[in-house]
């Protein structure tokens with residue numbers, strides 16, 4: 001199947017209101033263009049350098065989603081170049097994105113990455129940290145950042161019930177956050193679900209699925225050690 005065919009067949013299964021983010025990390029611009037020509041507009045990248053190299057080679061109406069671990073010393077290079085930064089994994093990083101956005105005169109849209117998976121290596125806030133953050137209303141300090149929701153990865157396991165439970169906890173966490181801060185506006189996105197588990201994620205309330213392999217095929221893992229840390 002071609003990239004275009006895969007995109008069409010995935011789209012055909014997505015309920016209304018669920019957005020497809022095509023994860024193009026480690027795949028060449030030509031393949032992204034093929035997806036673009038099939039109507040795909042949102043793409044996910046996990047490294048700043050790769051994103052900033054690819055973006056000028058593609059049409060300006062592409063929405064870039066940053067989904068990788070963001071190092072504090074690279075924030076300035078990303079701000080203003082991503083439609084959505086999905087992987088804010090600490091309060092320190094959030095504050096830095098906010099101050100750099102203010103400095104650049106832009107508003108950044110971000111998701112807070114939650115750690116619910118059983119692996120210890122994955123980045124993200126714990127659910128308790130987020131409840132504390134919203135309970136104490138520290139989000140009121142933000143000046144140039146719009147909190148748009150949560151992003152998470154499920155455990156890397158064949159145990160389908162565990163995966164479902166992980167997604168359920170994220171959806172539940174969003175509800176609890178909105179109870180703590182009912183005035184929070186636009187905290188609507190639940191970005192969860194990858195090639196192997198997006199159907200379950202949708203059943204548990206996902207609004208954005210991030211799909212790479214099922215669209216573009218396998219990534220060349222041997223040349224890209226980051227993959228071992230960043231994906232399942």
Ligand SMILES: *Cc1c(COP(=O)(O)O)cnc(C)c1O
Nearest residue numbers: 023194195210211212213230231
């Ligand atoms: C790589 C990656 C994906 C895509 O994973 P696939 O299994 O290839 O669909 C989704 N989300 C994040 C955060 C990733 O790093």
